[in-house]
Amino acid sequence: MSISQSIFKAYDIRGIIDKTLDDQVAFQIGQAFGAAALAKGQKKVVIGRDGRLSGPSLSAALAKGLQAVGVDVIDLGMVATPMVYFGTHVLDTQSGIMVTGSHNPPDYNGFKMVLAGEAIHGETIQGLYQAIVKGEFPQGAGSYSTHDIKAAYIARMISDVKLARPLKIAVDCGNGVAGAFAGEIYRALGCEVTELFCEVDGNFPNHHPDPAHPENLQDLIRCLQETDNELGLAFDGDGDRLGLVTKDGQIIYPDRQLMLFAEDVLTRNPGKEILYDVKCTRHLAPWITARGGQPLMWKTGHSLVKAKLRETGAPLGGEMSGHIFFKDRWFGFDDGLYAGVRMLELMARQSDPSAVLNALPQSVSTPELQLKLQEGENFALIGKLQSDAKFEGAHDIITIDGLRVEYADGFGLARSSNTTPVVVLRFEAETPQALERIQGEFRKVILAARPDVTLPF
Numbered sequence: 001m002s003i004s005q006s007i008f009k010a011y012d013i014r015g016i017i018d019k020t021l022d023d024q025v026a027f028q029i030g031q032a033f034g035a036a037a038l039a040k041g042q043k044k045v046v047i048g049r050d051g052r053l054s055g056p057s058l059s060a061a062l063a064k065g066l067q068a069v070g071v072d073v074i075d076l077g078m079v080a081t082p083m084v085y086f087g088t089h090v091l092d093t094q095s096g097i098m099v100t101g102s103h104n105p106p107d108y109n110g111f112k113m114v115l116a117g118e119a120i121h122g123e124t125i126q127g128l129y130q131a132i133v134k135g136e137f138p139q140g141a142g143s144y145s146t147h148d149i150k151a152a153y154i155a156r157m158i159s160d161v162k163l164a165r166p167l168k169i170a171v172d173c174g175n176g177v178a179g180a181f182a183g184e185i186y187r188a189l190g191c192e193v194t195e196l197f198c199e200v201d202g203n204f205p206n207h208h209p210d211p212a213h214p215e216n217l218q219d220l221i222r223c224l225q226e227t228d229n230e231l232g233l234a235f236d237g238d239g240d241r242l243g244l245v246t247k248d249g250q251i252i253y254p255d256r257q258l259m260l261f262a263e264d265v266l267t268r269n270p271g272k273e274i275l276y277d278v279k280c281t282r283h284l285a286p287w288i289t290a291r292g293g294q295p296l297m298w299k300t301g302h303s304l305v306k307a308k309l310r311e312t313g314a315p316l317g318g319e320m321s322g323h324i325f326f327k328d329r330w331f332g333f334d335d336g337l338y339a340g341v342r343m344l345e346l347m348a349r350q351s352d353p354s355a356v357l358n359a360l361p362q363s364v365s366t367p368e369l370q371l372k373l374q375e376g377e378n379f380a381l382i383g384k385l386q387s388d389a390k391f392e393g394a395h396d397i398i399t400i401d402g403l404r405v406e407y408a409d410g411f412g413l414a415r416s417s418n419t420t421p422v423v424v425l426r427f428e429a430e431t432p433q434a435l436e437r438i439q440g441e442f443r444k445v446i447l448a449a450r451p452d453v454t455l456p457f
C-alpha cells in the first residue's frame with residue numbers, strides 16, 4: 001500500500017483499515033515520528049491502543065517503526081487516550097502515540113500524537129507525511145518494554161478528590177475502551193456504579209461511542225428513568241470526551257458543563273483566562289466574567305486548544321465536542337474520565353444534582369448541522385463568506401475560526417471542519433423566532449455564495 005496523504009488530518013492521522021491504513025503504514029508512521037522525536041532530543045516514546053480489532057497489529061507495527069530508527073518504546077497496552085498523555089508526564093517521555101479511531105466507525109483507526117510535550121497538528125503532521133515520502137530515516141535499534149499504568153493513573157486521579165457524599169451513577173461507555181476503567185475509577189471515589197456497555201468490543205454492537213449525538217445517549221437516559229441513579233456519564237470510543245445526562249433525561253452539553261467547572265476553578269485561580277471554542281453557548285462568556293475570570297474564545301480542535309492553554313497559562317479549557325482540559329490540579333490534557341471525577345466532586349455537594357444542572361443558563365439551539373461538500377470546497381465557501389457576506393443587524397462578526405455572527409439575541413456559526421469536507425453550522429437564540437431569523441440570514445448568504453447546495457436547516 002502506497003501511503004495516502006488523505007489520512008494526515010488536522011489534529012491526528014486517521015484512515016480505513018486495509019484501504020488507507022495497514023501495518024506497513026503504521027510502521028512508516030513509527031519511523032517518521034521516531035525521527036521527529038530524536039530531532040527534538042527525545043529518546044523514549046510511550047504508546048497505547050484503544051479497543052479496536054485492528055489495534056494490536058497496528059500498535060505492534062508502530063512500535064517496530066519507532067525502534068527501527070533507534071527510539072525506546074514503552075507500550076502501555078490497551079488504555080484510554082488520556083492514559084497515554086498521562087504516561088508522557090509520569091514516565092518522563094514527553095512524547096507518546098495513541099492508536100485510536102476515537103468515535104469513528106469500527107473499520108477506522110488512527111494515531112493521536114504528543115511530541116516533546118505538545119499535541120501536534122497541522123504542519124507538523126504534514127511533516128510526518130513528507131518524511132515518509134522522502135524515506136530517509138536514521139537506523140537504530142530501540143528497546144521495547146511494556147508498562148501497566150492503570151494503578152498509577154487511577155491513584156493520581158482520585159488522590160485529591162473527596163466526595164461530600166456517595167453518589168449513585170450510571171456509566172455508558174458504548175463498548176469503547178473507557179469501559180475497562182470507568183467503573184473502577186468511580187467506585188474508588190465511593191460511588192455506586194451501574195455499568196452500561198462497559199465490555200470493550202471493537203465492533204460497538206450496541207450504539208456508537210460518541211456522546212455528542214443524542215441518539216447515542218438514549219440507553220443511558222432510559223437507565224436513569226428506570227433506576228434510582230442520580231446522574232449519567234457517557235464516554236467516546238477512546239475516553240477523552242465526556243457526555244452528561246440528568247435524572248430527568250436532559251443532556252447537559254459540554255459548554256454548560258464548562259460553566260460549573262469554570263466557577264470551581266476560578267475560586268482557586270482568580271482572574272485567570274478560561275478557554276472555550278467558537279461552537280460554545282453565548283451564555284458562557286458572561287458567566288465566566290461574573291465569576292471573576294476572563295473568557296477567551298478560540299478555534300475548535302483539541303490540539304489547538306491545548307496549544308492555546310500552554311500559551312496563555314489558562315487553568316481550564318473546553319470544547320463543545322466534549323474535550324475538557326484541566327490544568328488546575330491536573331496536567332492540561334483532555335481527559336473525559338477525569339472530567340467525570342471533577343463533575344462528581346461538584347455534584348456530590350448538591351442534594352439534587354439534576355436541579356443544579358438543569359438550572360444552568362440555556363437558550364434555544366440547534367445541534368451541530370453539517371453542510372456536506374466536496375473535498376476542499378468547505379474552505380473555499382468559508383473564505384468567500386468571510387470576504388463577501390453581509391449580515392444585517394449583527395453587532396459582532398468573529399472570524400478566528402470560520403464566521404461566528406453575534407446578534408443581540410443569539411448567534412450563528414459557520415466553520416469549516418478540519419477533518420471532513422463539511423461546513424459545520426450551529427445556531428442559538430433567545431426565542432424560536434430569533435433562531436429562525438438568524439438561520440434565515442445564514443441561508444441568504446450561503447445560497448448567494450453557493451446556489452447549488454442543499455442546506456441542512
